[in-house]
Amino acid sequence: MSISLEGVNKHFGQFQALKDISLDIPDGQLTGLLGPSGSGKTTLLRIIAGLESAEHGRILFHGKDVTRLHVRERRVGFVFQHYALFRHMTVAQNIAFGLEVLPRAQRPPAAEIRRQVADLLEMVQLGHLSSRYPAQLSGGQKQRIALARALAMKPEILLLDEPFGALDAKVRKDLRRWLRALHDELHFTSVFVTHDQEEALELSDRVVVMSAGKIEQVGGPQALYAEPESRFVFDFLGHVNVLGGSLEQQRLSQGDAWVQMPEGVDCAGEMQLYLRPHEVRLQNCPALHAHLPLRIESISLIGAEVRLELTPCGWDAQEPWEVGISHVEFNRWQPQRGDRCYAVPDVGHLFGIEQTRPRTLNWVED
Amino acid sequence: MSRNLVGFASASQNKPGKRVLPGFALSLGISLLFIGLILLLPLTGLIMQTSGMSLAEYWAVITDERVVSSYKVTLWAAAIASLFNGVVGLLLAWVLVRYEFWGKPLVDALMDLPFALPTAVAGITLAALFSEGGWYGQFLTALGIKVAFTPLGIVVAMSFTSLPFVVRTVQPVLEDLAPEDEEAAVSMGAGDWTVFRRILFPALWPALMSGVALSFTRSLGEFGAVIFIAGNMPYVSEITSLMIFVRLQEYDYAAASAIASVVLMASLVLLLAINLWQARYLRRLHGR
Numbered sequence: 001m002s003i004s005l006e007g008v009n010k011h012f013g014q015f016q017a018l019k020d021i022s023l024d025i026p027d028g029q030l031t032g033l034l035g036p037s038g039s040g041k042t043t044l045l046r047i048i049a050g051l052e053s054a055e056h057g058r059i060l061f062h063g064k065d066v067t068r069l070h071v072r073e074r075r076v077g078f079v080f081q082h083y084a085l086f087r088h089m090t091v092a093q094n095i096a097f098g099l100e101v102l103p104r105a106q107r108p109p110a111a112e113i114r115r116q117v118a119d120l121l122e123m124v125q126l127g128h129l130s131s132r133y134p135a136q137l138s139g140g141q142k143q144r145i146a147l148a149r150a151l152a153m154k155p156e157i158l159l160l161d162e163p164f165g166a167l168d169a170k171v172r173k174d175l176r177r178w179l180r181a182l183h184d185e186l187h188f189t190s191v192f193v194t195h196d197q198e199e200a201l202e203l204s205d206r207v208v209v210m211s212a213g214k215i216e217q218v219g220g221p222q223a224l225y226a227e228p229e230s231r232f233v234f235d236f237l238g239h240v241n242v243l244g245g246s247l248e249q250q251r252l253s254q255g256d257a258w259v260q261m262p263e264g265v266d267c268a269g270e271m272q273l274y275l276r277p278h279e280v281r282l283q284n285c286p287a288l289h290a291h292l293p294l295r296i297e298s299i300s301l302i303g304a305e306v307r308l309e310l311t312p313c314g315w316d317a318q319e320p321w322e323v324g325i326s327h328v329e330f331n332r333w334q335p336q337r338g339d340r341c342y343a344v345p346d347v348g349h350l351f352g353i354e355q356t357r358p359r360t361l362n363w364v365e366d
Numbered sequence: 367m368s369r370n371l372v373g374f375a376s377a378s379q380n381k382p383g384k385r386v387l388p389g390f391a392l393s394l395g396i397s398l399l400f401i402g403l404i405l406l407l408p409l410t411g412l413i414m415q416t417s418g419m420s421l422a423e424y425w426a427v428i429t430d431e432r433v434v435s436s437y438k439v440t441l442w443a444a445a446i447a448s449l450f451n452g453v454v455g456l457l458l459a460w461v462l463v464r465y466e467f468w469g470k471p472l473v474d475a476l477m478d479l480p481f482a483l484p485t486a487v488a489g490i491t492l493a494a495l496f497s498e499g500g501w502y503g504q505f506l507t508a509l510g511i512k513v514a515f516t517p518l519g520i521v522v523a524m525s526f527t528s529l530p531f532v533v534r535t536v537q538p539v540l541e542d543l544a545p546e547d548e549e550a551a552v553s554m555g556a557g558d559w560t561v562f563r564r565i566l567f568p569a570l571w572p573a574l575m576s577g578v579a580l581s582f583t584r585s586l587g588e589f590g591a592v593i594f595i596a597g598n599m600p601y602v603s604e605i606t607s608l609m610i611f612v613r614l615q616e617y618d619y620a621a622a623s624a625i626a627s628v629v630l631m632a633s634l635v636l637l638l639a640i641n642l643w644q645a646r647y648l649r650r651l652h653g654r
Binding site: 133 | 544546
């Protein structure tokens, strides 16, 4: 079931939590709402569920206006960050709740409810815990039970509010994979809220990046990372290395640092060059088109590549630079903390001071 | 590095088994002394008073016909009063926690008035209000209901003095309830009444029970507020506390203590039972 939002606004007192949000969420996809805290993503999710009312605008499920429909009637599954399991009920009773409160005419017989609960417990692989109380479960187990409970109603829309936020890293990763598999099997339309960029990019078919009550960009994970449309998206998705300086005669310079622009860049003035960690190489000597002296501050060996944190020498950057190199290269080069090296950009994104959209530059000849 | 660690350990002298929080022995000692001086010793005195009697005498005093009917009146009145308080107290707590309205702090403060008011003052006020010519009494008399100087008056006085017990035990629990639980239930299609019955009430149940039990035991022993409105007719509207008072006036301390020990025993058994039941219920909620 597709979801459409048209011109949705929401205030909490003087604070405007959502500013004129319009968004289409296609049927059967897993969509991530990504943003820093206070960006309005949870409010948006709660408005879709009907737990919060929209001030202006409309909400449509599969083309049908549900703006004035009560949560109870919207038939969406909602999973809370802190699970919201009923503490005085067993796991089985929790899952059965939604079926038991159906109007008498729609309610399945008790034996049928028991069978469905058993099936759901099987699906979340926790059949052996049916008579436990929530307090006896681990965080990951609780979240699976909460999910099974939300799915008991066979909703066509599943909404998840920071579903893995309260779990530790390992459990988080398992549950993420498991949710993805479940979604691919059942094909409901799901929307989940997260502030974790990695989670959003890994799990979603589409990501909606939000900031300060507005949608910054909507797109597939690859498109978002490769072609961010604004500074905010650039900053928020992954680390970014920035060189701010003045551009004159095709050379962007600040202090000891300078970068020669490729052919065809004819603008001038105050500019910022954004470089992703994988778009930069490190060398022992400066290249012909760039002179960016850096000192190695720290070396992180964990992960698929070695991450180096670097501080500028003879120029300034608000945040330290970060560059990833392969373990093979690391072993050959053997850099130490305190060593000096030079960054060489292959691809970069140039922002004018007033501009929100970057111009992508390419130094590699192909 | 290892030398450093050893040095640190020996300097702080952290003996195994030593408690991290200081003052355990002192604070527990003072607490026990106080419990001994203020609670246990007087109670022992009470038992001592009765020890002069033989078992047969003791039995005769506490099963005296007039005393037994006073038990019945007291138990019935306290039961009705505490159940009434259970309903009204839950409602008051609900209103105080869930809604915002003008004058809420004042209403909140008024809840404690029955505790602050001397019980005799409460008794006299209630008797005046509910007597035939009183503000409430005149209308109730017109309806054919007599409150003052009847067992119904006892119920009114008891519920007045013990209402705060229910409000003040339920209120904090209600405040701590996570709104997500209700939202989860509603999102699964539950109606308002179902949410209250199946989600809210089970969470409030332990607090409500202990509030009602406190209200009940307080009512069992209520004296000041009750005697002014009860009318104190033998076999009809005499409460047990009054029987103790009567024995005292006859300088029969042993008999007074004997009756008092019955009230004491009933209250202790009830409170203990409630505590045990509550502990079991809460253990399930907190998973220990």
